[in-house]
Amino acid sequence: MASDTEPLRRIVEGALLAAGRPLDIAQLQGLFDPLEQPDAVQLRAALDAIAADCAGRAWELRQTASGYRLQVRAELAPWISRLWEEKPRRYGRSLLETLALIAYRQPVTRGDIESVRGVAVSSDTIKLLLEREWVRVVGHRDVPGKPALYATTRQFLDYFNLESLDQLPPLGELRDLEFSEGLELAPTEKPTLATAAGPELELTAATDLPEERAEP
């Protein structure tokens, strides 16, 4: 008896595993040569056997409107979902520059930032920074349009593990930092790194970044 239904059951099971979509009785019959097609009763018996066998396994047999399908059990979602976990993206240069300018020049308007960067700052960039709660609006400038004035937040300091903004290095040191990065700007004016002081050296060592990615 068991040996009779076994081959049928294996074929149905294999089809359901490979299909990943619901298969109805007619589709399951379609797997066979016309002369060898099992009838609906035989197929249902095979499906019952498959369903019974799922107990305690990672998958289950579900009957949906369009047929039968095997699916991974819902309780495994917390682990399975990690299969498709996206790698965290990286922020582009424009966002980092905007954030840095807000930190060093706060309170600033978008216009202030644009005039230093020489390019427009997209609304998305500002939105992202507000959403991450790294910047906040602290007021508006009294000029036409009343542009918002941005400043950094407590969360910004926490994220970067700073007690206060004072702990950010002064700009003078930044210039050395930039040159040490070998960025494309004016390398001829590069002061030797030897002039940099103790903490600066540490900073330089830490700035061995993976290549910068262009913002999409």
Add this chain to the structure above:
Amino acid sequence: MASDTEPLRRIVEGALLAAGRPLDIAQLQGLFDPLEQPDAVQLRAALDAIAADCAGRAWELRQTASGYRLQVRAELAPWISRLWEEKPRRYGRSLLETLALIAYRQPVTRGDIESVRGVAVSSDTIKLLLEREWVRVVGHRDVPGKPALYATTRQFLDYFNLESLDQLPPLGELRDLEFSEGLELAPTEKPTLATAAGPELELTAATDLPEERAEP
């Protein structure tokens, strides 16, 4: 003991079923919170349990180049392949011979392939192999024209159900033209090839492929 490994096994099984592609040990570890990650030994034990459980079932656990994969057994292909209307693509001799040369001789240039096959390799063939990600360019030979050097990829091994290049079918051996002194003799007077028995027989067995038909 069994109850200990059971949850791990279910998670691994679920992930392999849902992934539809090979997952390696590191990727399986990545399903878990950093603090709860099973070690490689535990994961291998879970994989062994899954493999043991496949015996006699419609599916099997297979290790290929990129990791572990649950797949429907090849013997069910005649039925399962009916799930898709399109017939699986057939590959012509020219593509297969080119692929074989790249697989066994890698890294090779197009010129290397041509000199063995005695005919030009069409750009379409190379393009198709690159598109399927079965081969890739691994460098350029330092000769005029700097021709690309091709090698096979992990995807190639995954596709052909192999874990490593060692598992490719054995290549026949080259025999030396040592008895050339008997040049003038008629072929019938030659010592029979049976004298070269051992490896030769093995070779014949290994290459006794379905397509080759002997005439009665």
Add this chain to the structure above:
Amino acid sequence: MSVREPQPQPDAAAPRQEELPFAIVLGERITELPVDLYIPPDALEVVLETFEGPLDLLLYLIRRRNLDILLVDVAEITRQYIDYIAMMGALRFELAAEYLVMAAMLAEIKSRMLLPRQPEIEDEDDPRAELIRRLQEYERFKEVAVALDALPRLERDLFPAQLPAPDCSAPRPLPRVELRELLVALAAVMERARLQEHHHIRFEPLSTRARMADVLDRLRTQGFVPFVALFKVEEGRRGVVVTFLAIMELVKEALIEIVQAEPYAPIHVTARAADGERH
């Protein structure tokens, strides 16, 4: 007697025969070229496409006689090969250059074999050696290509299990930023600004800038704040100085106003844009 046919047989079930078919026309294998019959070049193309090149054709000619490659009668094979090529030529069928190169190579071997070998030169190469080496080499790959094709493979023989996963909308992790990235970005933008001559940017100490933001924020929520209320005694002398500098800077940047209703009345501070913001 076993005959190895070229691999991609148009019709595997077709009857075998000893003679090389010139062409397959309407399913019939033509083994002799009919003198008075025109065969369209297309049909011959079918024949030529059966072979993967001159080495393949040579292998076919050898194998159909069930000969070992090492025992090839070069003269005979050369004759057959050249006949074949000649037939193609007679039909004005354009042969790939490789076939002609091979014909030349065969002719050369044949002629060298006709020369008496000089006994004193023991190591003289067998003229066939290179050809036989190439034929063997090609045959190994021809065979292994067939073996490769016979391996179980995805899409044809193997189907990975691919089950729908439970609904799992994984929260997208937020990008990480290192402080040093931020500093590098700032350094870059400052350098750009510096190169644009006309931009002279003052940078007050960060403590002052931060305090400016704090004062503004307070004015934003409280609107009208007594000047003295902005100072915190517990911050000490330094804190007072920082706050004072911040207020002065805010005034200079026209972000706040200091108002006094009348002489000696309490001084108040308010944001310049406060009105605009509040309604």
